[in-house]
Amino acid sequence: MPADLAHIRQVMAEADCIYTEAEVEASICQVADAINSQLADSNPVVFCVMNGGLIFSGKLVPKLNFPLELSYLHATRYRNQTSGGELFWKAKPEISFIDRDVLIIDDILDEGHTLGAIIDFCHHAGARAVHTAVLIDKDHDRKARPELKADFVGLPCVDRYIFGYGMDYKGYWRNAPGIYAIKGM
Incomplete structure (x- = not known):
C-alpha cells in the first residue's frame, strides 16, 4: 500500500527538532575522535547496519584515520513499521x-534487541572484540539487556519516536537534516 505522502509531509511539518544538523555533525566528529584514539591500531572490520546506519556511517567513516575494512549487514525488527x-x-x-x-x-x-543480536552474532562467528558506535542512545528503562551500552555514542535522546540522519518514520525522512521527534509521540 503506497504511503500517504500528505501525512508523511505533515509529520515533518509538525515535528519537534531535537538536534540541529550542526549539533549532529559536531557529535559525529566527537565520535570519530574517540574511535581514532581507541581503535587506530586494531585493524578493525567496520560494519554499517543498514538502512538506519547508512548516513551516520557515511559521515563517520571518512573521519577515521586508520586502515580498516568496511562492509555492511542488514538486520531489522521494524520493516518500515513504528514498533x-x-x-x-x-x-x-x-x-x-x-x-x-x-x-x-x-x-x-533504543531497546537494544537488534544491536544485541548483532553483537552476539559477531562473537559467535569468532570476533576477537566487538565495539559499537551509535548516533543516538535513547534514554529509557526498557532496554532488553540493561548491561548493553554502546562504546561510542553521538547524542543522548529523550524517549520519543525520532527520525532523521538515517532513522525513519514508516520508511521516510531518513534524509531529514537533523534529529526530529514526531508530535505527540
Whole structure:
C-alpha cells in the first residue's frame, strides 16, 4: 500500500527538532575522535547496519584515520513499521572477522534487541572484540539487556519516536537534516 505522502509531509511539518544538523555533525566528529584514539591500531572490520546506519556511517567513516575494512549487514525488527518485532536478517556480513576487532555502526540504541543480536552474532562467528558506535542512545528503562551500552555514542535522546540522519518514520525522512521527534509521540 503506497504511503500517504500528505501525512508523511505533515509529520515533518509538525515535528519537534531535537538536534540541529550542526549539533549532529559536531557529535559525529566527537565520535570519530574517540574511535581514532581507541581503535587506530586494531585493524578493525567496520560494519554499517543498514538502512538506519547508512548516513551516520557515511559521515563517520571518512573521519577515521586508520586502515580498516568496511562492509555492511542488514538486520531489522521494524520493516518500515513504528514498533519492532522479531529480528530479521536481510544480509549477513560477508567479510570474515575471525580473530579480528569489529566495529558496528548503527543509528540508534533504543531497546537494544537488534544491536544485541548483532553483537552476539559477531562473537559467535569468532570476533576477537566487538565495539559499537551509535548516533543516538535513547534514554529509557526498557532496554532488553540493561548491561548493553554502546562504546561510542553521538547524542543522548529523550524517549520519543525520532527520525532523521538515517532513522525513519514508516520508511521516510531518513534524509531529514537533523534529529526530529514526531508530535505527540
